[in-house]
Amino acid sequence: xxxxxxxxxxxxxxxxxxxxxxxxxxxxxxxxxxxxxxxxxxxxxxxxxxxxxxxxxxxxxxxxxxxxxxxxxxxxxxxxxxxxxxxxxxxxxxxxxxxxxxxxxxxxxxxxxxxxxxxxxxxxxxxxxxxxxxxxxxxxxxxxxxxxxxxxxxxxxxxxxxxxxxxxxxxxxxxxxxxxxxxxxxxxxxxxxxxxxxxxxxxxxxxxxxxxxxxxxxxxxxxxxxxxxxxxxxxxxxxxxxxxxxxxxxxxxxxxx
Amino acid sequence: xxxxxxxxxxxxxxxxxxxxxxxxxxxxxxxxxxxxxxxxxxxxxxxxxxxxxxxxxxxxxxxxxxxxxxxxxxxxxxxxxxxxxxxxxxxxxxxxxxxxxxxxxxxxxxxxxxxxxxxxxxxxxxxxxxxxxxxxxxxxxxxxxxxxxxxxxxxxxxxxxxxxxxxxxxxxxxxxxxxxxxxxxxxxxxxxxxxxxxxxxxxxxxxxxxxxxxxxxxxxxxxxxxxxxxxxxxxxxxxxxxxxxxxxxxxxxxxxx
DNA sequence: CGGAACGTTGAGTTGCCTCAAGCATAGTGG
DNA sequence: CCACTATGCTTGAGGCAACTCAACGTTCCG
Numbered sequence: 001x002x003x004x005x006x007x008x009x010x011x012x013x014x015x016x017x018x019x020x021x022x023x024x025x026x027x028x029x030x031x032x033x034x035x036x037x038x039x040x041x042x043x044x045x046x047x048x049x050x051x052x053x054x055x056x057x058x059x060x061x062x063x064x065x066x067x068x069x070x071x072x073x074x075x076x077x078x079x080x081x082x083x084x085x086x087x088x089x090x091x092x093x094x095x096x097x098x099x100x101x102x103x104x105x106x107x108x109x110x111x112x113x114x115x116x117x118x119x120x121x122x123x124x125x126x127x128x129x130x131x132x133x134x135x136x137x138x139x140x141x142x143x144x145x146x147x148x149x150x151x152x153x154x155x156x157x158x159x160x161x162x163x164x165x166x167x168x169x170x171x172x173x174x175x176x177x178x179x180x181x182x183x184x185x186x187x188x189x190x191x192x193x194x195x196x197x198x199x200x201x202x203x204x205x206x207x208x209x210x211x212x213x214x215x216x217x218x219x220x221x222x223x224x225x226x227x228x229x230x231x232x233x234x235x236x237x238x239x240x241x242x243x244x245x246x247x248x249x250x251x252x253x254x255x256x257x
Numbered sequence: 258x259x260x261x262x263x264x265x266x267x268x269x270x271x272x273x274x275x276x277x278x279x280x281x282x283x284x285x286x287x288x289x290x291x292x293x294x295x296x297x298x299x300x301x302x303x304x305x306x307x308x309x310x311x312x313x314x315x316x317x318x319x320x321x322x323x324x325x326x327x328x329x330x331x332x333x334x335x336x337x338x339x340x341x342x343x344x345x346x347x348x349x350x351x352x353x354x355x356x357x358x359x360x361x362x363x364x365x366x367x368x369x370x371x372x373x374x375x376x377x378x379x380x381x382x383x384x385x386x387x388x389x390x391x392x393x394x395x396x397x398x399x400x401x402x403x404x405x406x407x408x409x410x411x412x413x414x415x416x417x418x419x420x421x422x423x424x425x426x427x428x429x430x431x432x433x434x435x436x437x438x439x440x441x442x443x444x445x446x447x448x449x450x451x452x453x454x455x456x457x458x459x460x461x462x463x464x465x466x467x468x469x470x471x472x473x474x475x476x477x478x479x480x481x482x483x484x485x486x487x488x489x490x491x492x493x494x495x496x497x498x499x500x501x502x503x504x505x506x507x508x509x510x511x512x513x514x
Numbered sequence: 515c516g517g518a519a520c521g522t523t524g525a526g527t528t529g530c531c532t533c534a535a536g537c538a539t540a541g542t543g544g
Numbered sequence: 545c546c547a548c549t550a551t552g553c554t555t556g557a558g559g560c561a562a563c564t565c566a567a568c569g570t571t572c573c574g
Contacts, residue, residue, distance in 0.1 A: 072514070091423065091427075091514055093427070093510050093511070093514050094509055094513035099426070099427050099428070101423050101426065112415075113416060113419045115412060115413060116414075116416035116417040117416075117420065121514055122423075141409075144408070148401070148402045148408070151401070151408040151409075152398075152408075155372060155411055155415065158412065158416065159370060159372035159373035159374075159415065161419055162369055162370045162415065162418055162419060163370040163371075165423070166348065166422070169356070169358065170348075171356070171467075173561075204521090205522095206520085210428075214562080214563090216520090217521090217523080217562090217564085218561095218563075220522050220523080221522085221523080221562095224523085236520085236521075236571075253352045256350065256351035257349055257351060257378055430529080430530095431530065461552070461553090462554095471531090472530070472532075473553080473554095474532085475530060476553095477554050477555080478554080480554095493538090493552085493553075
């Protein structure tokens with residue numbers, strides 16, 4: 001049966017709205033030092049007309065491995081993004097079985113599914129040490145009513161998420177799903193400006209397997225197969241990519257349409 | 258290899274914006290006679306503050322079985338809803354294999370995944386004879402910039418779609434997925450005010466199987482199993498529901514969390 | 515350094531798929 | 545109207561991809 005672990009959900013940094021940026025175009029303090037501003041969905045890709053989003057952001061975390069950002073049934077008050085580190089969204093069914101819905105990289109907005117419910121029915125759990133950005137929804141709503149650009153940005157982001165989910169629902173062999181998973185993560189890292197020669201995988205094999213509908217043993221065997229094929233070099237929590245082309249070829253049908 | 262069928266995509270009815278409603282609160286001509294206004298996502302559930310959505314709607318169709326509403330690579334210009342009948346959204350991968358992403362009931366908005374791309378990369382195909390409602394996106398954009406309520410309605414609808422997709426991505430046995438599929442359709446019919454004692458299934462067994470990642474033979478065998486268990490009576494394109502409770506029990510883990 | 519958690523590898527099992535054959539229905543032309 | 549055909553649906557038999565079970569190795573952390 002599923003059990004919650006206790007977590008420290010206090011905010012490690014003062015909310016950024018206690019400090020006002022001097023004029024538009026200067027990033028709010030919360031984003032000023034962030035390496036991902038220009039690629040951050042949540043911050044509006046650093047675009048000037050969305051600077052408002054950066055002025056309402058707050059820090060949340062720092063969470064350690066396994067700690068919860070939020071839990072099922074907790075009220076929906078904010079959208080979130082990872083700032084640094086990685087996190088997973090987990091749904092729990094009535095039998096207590098977990099289902100890993102997504103892994104979140106820095107700058108990727110999540111919690112959007114809770115808008116229509118008014119509460120979260122998933123949990124978000126830190127993988128390793130993770131910093132989060134919080135976007136209070138009330139502030140976002142006020143901002144968006146003044147700035148139509150902000151709403152269109154939200155709509156665009158949600159559209160992208162709907163599109164992305166539909167890609168990963170296909171019926172493909174284990175090997176192709178696995179390759180597609182790795183390629184997708186690398187591509188997302190690339191669009192964030194992160195290194196593409198390696199891939200940090202702070203989650204367990206069980207998490208990967210759960211997400212891809214595979215047994216952990218199968219995940220292990222597939223890593224071994226990709227290693228033997230010369231595609232990757234495997235460390236426990238890092239995959240070094242020797243032949244991304246080859247991997248992409250295996251994943252072709254899953255990802256291309 | 259996948260091949261397009263030819264289809265008649267002409268509009269069967271004059272666009273409704275050629276006729277102006279006299280004042281707010283009166284449904285636009287396109288929605289006036291529609292049985293689903295009060296449950297229509299697209300029309301904003303008949304709410305007064307969203308009456309603008311009903312004034313920009315156009316009719317599209319009537320399409321016959323197998324005809325396309327739009328195709329992959331066609332430019333994104335509108336959102337759509339089924340008005341009467343049923344339709345499926347189909348994605349086609351680089352090997353030409355189809356993937357049935359969703360079935361659409363009257364009043365359910367679709368095409369939302371194309372907003373971020375600027376073009377559709379799926380096809381929507383009529384199941385039986387189907388009438389569609391078209392929401393030109395430019396008009397919607399203008400409307401939404403004037404009426405924040407309209408944008409929030411869109412955001413809410415997209416949130417619901419993200420949430421719904423995440424439910425159907427779980428790893429459950431064939432029998433449970435099948436039961437959950439039927440129960441989900443009945444529940445959606447119920448919220449539209451349609452009969453819940455039977456379920457029209459105008460799509461082929463192949464479509465159902467594809468959508469659920471099952472072989473058509475498995476679909477057939479599961480229908481037989483549900484029949485023998487006394488849950489349903491099966492006609493080719495209609496399922497009569499004798500024991501919805503029983504079905505819901507089988508689907509419990511898939512649907513409840 | 516010892517224990518627990520996680521990961522790997524092998525062996526055997528199984529749920530669903532594929533293949534094959536027969537049946538029902540819808541559409542078509544005589 | 546009825547044969548005739550094409551298409552889709554059903555049912556059975558056998559196979560296989562991925563799962564479960566089991567044992568062992570590795571890493572992490574107190």
